[in-house]
Amino acid sequence: MRFTALSLLLLISIPAWADFYEGLDAYQRGDHAAALKSWRSLAIQGNASAQYDLGLVYLSGQGLKKDPVKASYWMRKSAYQKLPRAMAMLGTMYEQGLGVAKNYKEAGTWYHRAAEEGDPLGQFRLGMLYKMGKGVTRDYAQAMHWLLFASERGLAPAQYNLATMYYRGEGVPKRFHKALKWHTKAASQGNTNSLITLGVMHFKGEGVDRNLKEAYSWWATAVAAGDEGSTRTRDAVAAMMSKDELRDAQKIADQKISRLMLNKDKKKH
Secondary structure (H helix, E strand, C coil), rough: CCCCCCCCCCCCCHHHHHHHHHHHHHHHHHHHHHHHHHHHHHHCCCHHHHHHHHHHHHHHHCCCCHHHHHHHHHHHHHHCCCCCCHHHHHHHHHHHHHCCCHHHHHHHHHHHHHCCCCCCHHHHHHHHHCCCCCCCCCCCCHHHHHHHHHHCCCHHHHHHHHHHHHHHHCCCCHHHHHHHHHHHHCCCCCCCHHHHHHHHHHCCCCCCCCCCCHHHHHHHHHHCCCCHHHHHHHHHHHHCHHHHHHHHHHHHHHHHHHHHHHHHHHHHH
């Protein structure tokens, strides 16, 4: 769960700021009741960040009974105060019909507001609506525009979808080298689909020289990331190599897997 930025916290009075962190400390200790008491009090007072966090708790059901309707109530309160991540989350709730009637047009409106404020989730989801033509007229140029913004801010799903558009030539000419760039960035964050696609690209020589060792290493990393389906392709390419080549490929795979695990540990902290 993400909490308020310093710039927003500075708008809170000192006692309220203390209450917010008191709730945060309680939540991290697992004392959800105490956390919710602090956040609910702040939310009622009109603090946008507390309203957002309370909405997330109602949405996830962590510490209290899951209630999407109450989640949408508090998320809307926060979104109307122009908290970017609340606007993006409210858009998600409209897109998925969580606590509100499903409405792609309304989702697009909130995503656009969040995207204009620089929120990567809002940018990603808005890009996807343009790509699919849901709630908006399908527009690949707009899809690329917003997916690129979200990708540059490090959002792995956006990086994967941007790479896929370049790889398939959806709305743009095929650009394997750009697909390779964004798939590699998404894969470094553990995006399984990008790991698989990188194996395919190295096996076929798309955007890079054909390299069975690299293909093996990407599919082996996909297996380590939880994709059992890549076991067959990993083993198939292994059968095409000599023992020495396979040994080298396994070393490359071990390095990729180690980096992936390290990146995951960094995210946790």
